[in-house]
Amino acid sequence: MGVFDSWDGKRVAWVMLGAVLAALIGLALFRYIGPFLFAIFLYYATRPLYRQLDRVIGHPNVTTTATILFVILPMIAVVVYAAVVGLRELDQLLAASDLEAYRSTLEPYLQPIRRGNVGELRDAVGSGGGGSFAGALRQGVPGAVGRLLSVAGEVFSVLARFFLMLTILFYLLRDDEKLRRWFYESIDHDDDIVSYTQAVDDDLETVFLSNLAVILVAATAAAVTYYGLNFVASGGTVVGTPVLLSLLIGIGTLIPAVGMKIVYVPYGLVLLGVALTTPKPLWHPIAFFALTFVVVDTIPDFFARSFLSARSGVHMGLVLLGYFLGTLAFGWWGLFLGPIVVVLAVHFGETVFPGLASDFLRE
Known part of the structure; x- marks a missing residue:
């Protein structure tokens, strides 16, 4: 006879122990959910x-x-x-x-x-920068x-x-x-549970892999675009740090709603301010905004997400909504929790809810 063959005291004790362990593990994971x-x-x-x-x-x-x-x-x-x-x-x-x-x-x-x-930098850090910071401490910097x-x-x-x-x-x-x-x-290979978890697993891979693909495509397109813009530009370079800006733009694609605009719009405004207050050509910021919006922002995002979302059973609009609402509701870690909840909910609605609803109505 197995442990769970009857509703006796032993089974209740095991269930209580499992609930306590699950609560402790859940508490630990929640404290470090990010x-x-x-x-x-x-x-x-x-x-x-x-x-x-x-x-x-x-x-x-x-x-x-x-x-x-x-x-x-x-x-x-x-x-x-x-x-x-x-x-x-x-x-x-x-x-x-x-x-x-x-x-x-x-x-x-x-x-x-x-x-x-x-x-030399390591030696400077190890020696305290020639004693400048150590001297400041010896002079009694408050609260140092x-x-x-x-x-x-x-x-x-x-x-x-x-x-x-x-x-x-x-x-x-x-x-x-x-x-x-x-x-x-x-679960003894229950067909309903296996099919549900496999569908969720496949779609989560597609959704998160699409994020990584968009980051790589956007960063590569930005780097090529900015190096090309610097090559043809007159009056000095347009983008001073094309590699760093491209990497930040790629990472910025993860941010819901605004995406990479949170990176390139402020940078473009700085270029515009420099062009208006110095002899820098005004076409520099105009070309930067136009090329970034078309070549870096629109084209890679559209084609990469469209190609990968075609392999997913979840509508990409719902996934984007999950990113946005998850971040608003839970903070930065909601960026990853939102899509997970969306995928779980979509497959629950497609495969589990109809059967539960029909059973409930028959009763």
Whole structure:
């Protein structure tokens, strides 16, 4: 006789224990729902790559590590590149303004950045920038230690969430087949549940993979467009950092409603302001806006999403609505929760609800 063969005290005890464990796990996941949902997004977006690599490598741990590095390394490269460009822009701002005194404090770090010498930058950080920051601390900067501890706590929190996301992603990629077999065996391969979960699984892969594809297509189109614009432009370059701007535009496609416009519209307005106040040609910002809107924003988004949504059982308008409402309702992690809820709801309405409604009406 199995544990759940009768409604006796043992079965009630097992159910209560399962409910407590589920509540504790749910509470832990809710406290870190952002990294968990981001790991699910990356899992579905990178699963096709993992399966292709696994056919060649044949070792789950190595294949999973290679897949994650393929995704994480470009992200780290974007952050580092953005930091370097930001420091350079800050250096130019300080040099062109009345903030020269602050520039001298940053000079030990800015010089290695300008020369591209990573080793010298590391030595400057290790030595405290020639003692400038250490001297400031010795002179009794108010609350310096407290601010440093606060920053260290924030950095540790971000790194902990990053590590949690990587851990969840690693085991989802490596052990998804084991989890799937365990679940189907637990439900005795019920046809309705299996068909529902498989349909949801396939559509989530299509939806999240389409996001990754749009990011790559938009970033590539932007980079080619901006390099071409700089090549034909007279009176200096139009886009000063085409690679960084292209990567930010690609990432901006994830933002609901506005999308990449949150990146290129402010940049174009800056170009317009420069053209109106300096001898820069006025056609620079006009060409930037026109090419970005047509070549970068409209064409890649339309063709990439249309091609991939044709493979999905969920209307793309509903998915976009899920992105928008999810972000409004839950914050940044609603960007990933919204599409999941939409896919679950659509397939529930198509496959489960009609049967439940007919059974209810017959009763």
